[in-house]
Amino acid sequence: MKQFKGFMHGVNLGGWFSQCNHTEERYDTFIKEEDFKTIADWGLDHIRLPIDYELVENADGQKLEKGYERIRKAAEWCKTNNLNMILDLHKTCGFSFDIGYQESGFFDDEKLQERFYKLWESLAESFKDIFAGSNNEICFELLNEVTDQAYCKKWNAIAKTCIERIRKIAPTTKILVGSYWNNSLASVKDLDEPYDENIVYNFHCYEPLLFTHQGAPWVGQKMNPDFRFPLKSKFSDYIKMTSEKVGQIGTAFGAFSPDATVDVSYFETIFAEAVKVAEDRNVLLYCGEYGAIEKATPEDTLEWYKLISTVFNNHGIGRAAWSYRQMDFGLSDSRLDAVRSELIKYL
Template sequence: MKEFKGFMHGVNLGGWFSQCNHTDERYDNFIKEEDFATVKSWDLDHIRLPIDYELVETADGQKIEKGYERIRKAAQWCAANNLNMILDLHKTCGYSFDLGYKESGFFDDVKLQERFYKLWESLAENFKDVFAGSNNEICFELLNEVTDQSYCKKWNAIAHTCIERIRKIAPTTKILVGSYWNNSLASVKDLDAPYDENIVYNFHCYEPLVFTHQGAPWVGKNMNPDFRFPLKSKYVDYTKMTSEKVGQIGTAFSAFAADATVDVNYFETIFAEAVKVAEERNVLLYCGEYGVIEKATPEDTLEWYRLISTVFNNHGIGRAAWSFRQMDFGLSDDRLNGIRPELIKYL
């Protein structure tokens, strides 16, 4: 499988320009220049930079130049630390993966879709050459985590049109496209064939969800905040607790003995189809998010990263961990101080 050179080991800067209250105080203080040096000190090669449309657009779609300047500043800090960047549109007007933001209508409203295309044309025009004169590279990620499977056909068509319009401005910039079910591995196969050789299939992996999101109140209907679930629980317990807490049967549990526990073979199994699809279509494959909630023990967190990293490395899959600071998954947070020197080896 092709290797996504320059984007093999990364981290998300979630919560800075996205999933936040969009104030200058947040923009100025949540992530700072020295954090880019920390990312580099972890021996990483890139950042994924999620942005919401509110950073760069007013409510009626007018350009906010100060937001563009903030992205340029982030690119300067990347260049100073020899880091590449993925510019991820985490929320567009009319759509967010998080229903709490009450964005709706995007997949059925041609006006909202046109606004999306124009936003990407503007982003492409402003940032296609943002690293000119350096050895660094920027990639564009069209939209974070399409949710419903019912959007699949519409999303493929929207993505195709958006890529066509970006290509008139940035003909060779790599463009990341994810599928439905929040960029799940199981949905990679339903992405359209790559538009050209510079398309990247993007997936996210938080499996097994009942472990990585233990105690997360936004998951399922019965996930209480004090719920805890050790990584090395038996598959029979994974099946039971996933059904009870998440509301669905977890991926691939039935492929293993009921009394066995999660190991490298689990991740090889859930990755297999997406890897095969990428190889057959000769397209780059990338994991834009993966991680473990802060409620898991540091020891379990370290072991999960070790297991999934082994499979990433086995297949040459680039990735960016979620997330650098806070956001319920913070890799730089104090809770991981004791294991971080070991943990960063698996990013």
């Protein structure tokens, strides 16, 4: 399978320009220049930079130049530290993966779609050459985590139109496209064929969800905050507790003995279909988010990263861990101090 050169080992800067209160204080203090040096010192080659539309647009869709300047500053810090960048539109007017933001209507409203296209035309014009004269590269990620399967056909059509309009401005910039069910592995097959050689299929992986999201109050119906679940629990326990806490069961557990536990073969099994699709279509495959919640033990977190990293490496899949700081998954947070020097080997 083709390798996403320059984007093999990365980290998300979640919570800086996205999923935040969008204040100047937040923008100025949450991530600083020295954090880019830390990321480079970890041996990583890129960042994924999530942005909400509020950073670069006002309520009426007018350009906020100050937000564009902040992205330019982040790009300068990337250049200084020899890091590449994925510019990820994490929220657009009318849609967010998080229903708590109360964005709606995007997939049925042509005006909201046109606003989306125009935003991407503006971003492309502003940043297509941001790394000109250096060895660094920027990629564009159209939209984070389309949710419902019912949006699939509409999203494929919207993505095609958006790519066509970006291509008039940035003909060779790599463009990332994810599918429904929050960029799930199982939905990669339903993306349209790649429109050109610079399209990247993007998925997210937080499997097994019962482990990576243990105690996450936003998951399922009965995921109480004090719920804990060891990584190496038996699959029979995964099945039982996933049904109870999450409300749905993944397809992979049934392929193994009830007494089996999570290992490399588990990840090989859940990756297999997406890998084959990418190989058959000769398209780059990338994991834009993966990680384990702060409520997992540091030891289990390290082991999980080791296992999933092995499969990324087996197939040459680039990735960006979620997330650098806080956001319930922070890799630089103090809880991981004892294991971080080992853990970063597997990012």
